[in-house]
Amino acid sequence: xxxxxxxxxxxxxxxxxxxxxxxxxxxxxxxxxxxxxxxxxxxxxxxxxxxxxxxxxxxxxxxxxxxxxxxxxxxxxxxxxxxxxxxxxxxxxxxxxxxxxxxxxxxxxxxxxxxxxxxxxxxxxxxxxxxxxxxxxxxxxxxxxxxxxxxxxxxxxxxxxxxxxxxxxxxxxxxxxxxxxxxxxxxxxxxxxxxxxxxxxxxxxxxxxxxxxxxxxxxxxxxxxxxxxxxxxxxxxxxxxxxxxxxxxxxxxxxxxxxxxx
Amino acid sequence: xxxxxxxxxxxxxxxxxxxxxxxxxxxxxxxxxxxxxxxxxxxxxxxxxxxxxxxxxxxxxxxxxxxxxxxxxxxxxxxxxxxxxxxxxxxxxxxxxxxxxxxxxxxxxxxxxxxxxxxxxxxxxxxxxxxxxxxxxxxxxxxxxxxxxxxxxxxxxxxxxxxxxxxxxxxxxxxxxxxxxxxxxxxxxxxxxxxxxxxxxxxxxxxxxxxxxxxxxxxxxxxxxxxxxxxxxxxxxxxxxxxxxxxxxxxxxxxxxxxxxxxxxxxxxxxxxxxxxxxxxxxx
Numbered sequence: 001x002x003x004x005x006x007x008x009x010x011x012x013x014x015x016x017x018x019x020x021x022x023x024x025x026x027x028x029x030x031x032x033x034x035x036x037x038x039x040x041x042x043x044x045x046x047x048x049x050x051x052x053x054x055x056x057x058x059x060x061x062x063x064x065x066x067x068x069x070x071x072x073x074x075x076x077x078x079x080x081x082x083x084x085x086x087x088x089x090x091x092x093x094x095x096x097x098x099x100x101x102x103x104x105x106x107x108x109x110x111x112x113x114x115x116x117x118x119x120x121x122x123x124x125x126x127x128x129x130x131x132x133x134x135x136x137x138x139x140x141x142x143x144x145x146x147x148x149x150x151x152x153x154x155x156x157x158x159x160x161x162x163x164x165x166x167x168x169x170x171x172x173x174x175x176x177x178x179x180x181x182x183x184x185x186x187x188x189x190x191x192x193x194x195x196x197x198x199x200x201x202x203x204x205x206x207x208x209x210x211x212x213x214x215x216x217x218x219x220x221x222x223x224x225x226x227x228x229x230x231x232x233x234x235x236x237x238x239x240x241x242x243x244x245x246x247x248x249x250x251x252x253x254x255x256x257x258x259x260x261x262x
Numbered sequence: 263x264x265x266x267x268x269x270x271x272x273x274x275x276x277x278x279x280x281x282x283x284x285x286x287x288x289x290x291x292x293x294x295x296x297x298x299x300x301x302x303x304x305x306x307x308x309x310x311x312x313x314x315x316x317x318x319x320x321x322x323x324x325x326x327x328x329x330x331x332x333x334x335x336x337x338x339x340x341x342x343x344x345x346x347x348x349x350x351x352x353x354x355x356x357x358x359x360x361x362x363x364x365x366x367x368x369x370x371x372x373x374x375x376x377x378x379x380x381x382x383x384x385x386x387x388x389x390x391x392x393x394x395x396x397x398x399x400x401x402x403x404x405x406x407x408x409x410x411x412x413x414x415x416x417x418x419x420x421x422x423x424x425x426x427x428x429x430x431x432x433x434x435x436x437x438x439x440x441x442x443x444x445x446x447x448x449x450x451x452x453x454x455x456x457x458x459x460x461x462x463x464x465x466x467x468x469x470x471x472x473x474x475x476x477x478x479x480x481x482x483x484x485x486x487x488x489x490x491x492x493x494x495x496x497x498x499x500x501x502x503x504x505x506x507x508x509x510x511x512x513x514x515x516x517x518x519x520x521x522x523x524x525x526x527x528x529x530x531x532x533x534x535x536x537x538x539x540x541x542x543x544x545x546x
Binding site: 055057059060085088089090092093094095096097101102103104105106107112115116119120165168169172 | 372373434435436437439440441442443444445446447450454455458459540
């Protein structure tokens with residue numbers, strides 16, 4: 001079986017005025033369809049840089065200097081060659097961190113979803129595009145998709161906006177969903193409902209998901225496997241049980257101990 | 263409770279559709295008067311009558327007085343509005359288009375595009391405008407087209423600099439990343455998302471620049487590089503009248519007042535438009 005995502009020896013470097021600074025060093029990981037991989041680590045550990053490199057959204061001064069990334073057996077990045085256009089949206093959907101600004105504040109949310117849909121299905125008739133858009137919004141647990149589609153982002157609550165962002169990433173039915181700290185800015189109850197939604201989307205559509213978080217408890221709830229990152233390197237990678245019950249690395253133990261117990 | 267909400271003070275008085283109509287209507291009226299100038303019962307603006315020179319406003323037959331050559335000020339103001347508005351609007355539009363496009367490209371694509379555009383902006387802002395204008399107008403001959411291009415050159419850098427900075431800030435916002443991750447191509451993100459999100463900035467800048475362009479035109483006219491007789495603009499009238507300011511204030515003061523009121527109205531209209539066009543500030 002072809003792996004959904006295969007990252008081998010990925011090294012990402014930022015060009016700064018003080019020379020080249022490595023952000024991510026020799027990271028390897030893979031993901032099979034239907035699997036949820038959690039990437040856990042503190043701020044600055046390279047989680048976001050790693051997942052952004054999968055869709056080629058690194059800052060201009062940041063680049064992949066060695067290693068390769070392939071999605072569904074198709075190499076999207078290796079030194080000297082990049083091909084992100086073929087996978088963006090079509091095979092990989094991304095949900096970004098933050099609730100306020102992941103949607104264009106000046107465009108009705110339904111229109112934004114249709115815009116992404118039309119990029120990948122150019123011949124789709126307008127009525128059918130609208131139908132698909134409403135169905136996708138409906139699948140996010142909204143009772144009145146029509147009304148949500150007509151809203152501007154500021155008319156929705158933070159949790160609703162994040163669910164719309166998920167709809168934006170899901171409308172093209174990608175095989176791989178990347179959730180980059182997508183629940184960090186939400187309150188605990190909203191967080192729970194978004195997590196439940198992601199979990200059901202993954203199992204219903206047999207998708208793979210990478211769930212980036214700094215919260216080990218959330219990762220434990222959602223993920224099959226957990227990858228712990230620190231200072232741009234993978235320090236531990238194993239099944240959720242292994243990592244949570246018998247961590248091999250001191251850093252993971254420290255992270256686990258930092259979880260408040262009650 | 264609604265009574266309490268309704269009686270709450272509004273944030274600024276230049277808000278809403280009422281303000282757009284209130285500030286827009288006088289400008290539209292001015293535009294109509296300027297366009298219909300030849301049909302209005304006004305004396306020829308260039309008709310000299312040395313027997314009736316330097317008449318004060320309120321004189322019979324010359325409601326706003328006459329200048330040193332006995333030309334009717336009201337008529338000259340109405341005819342001057344045509345060129346002043348045309349120059350202000352087109353100079354502002356040309357600068358806005360050039361500056362906004364370059365600013366968007368530099369801010370979004372960065373790299374070499376940004377280096378070139380930023381270098382052009384710095385070069386433009388470093389060269390004294392009047393010097394550049396003298397060089398361009400004397401070498402290319404005095405014509406309306408050259409004047410408009412010089413004025414566009416005068417204003418584009420301001421737009422480019424502001425729009426570049428705002429695009430840089432916007433492009434790393436999650437919504438732009440989300441659209442890129444969804445496969446939406448760069449030109450579409452620029453046109454449909456980054457440009458609308460900065461329309462308010464462009465609009466406000468444009469209204470400020472329209473005033474600046476009208477003033478720049480009057481400065482050039484004063485130097486004999488802009489509009490020259492028999493063509494009339496408010497700027498040219500202003501500079502012609504300044505020598506008589508001590509004993510015939512109205513010759514310079516009235517076109518100055520016309521510039522002041524027009525620029526003020528355009529600025530207020532821009533502010534009102536901005537609040538109406540932004541859905542976040544819309545009232546329901």
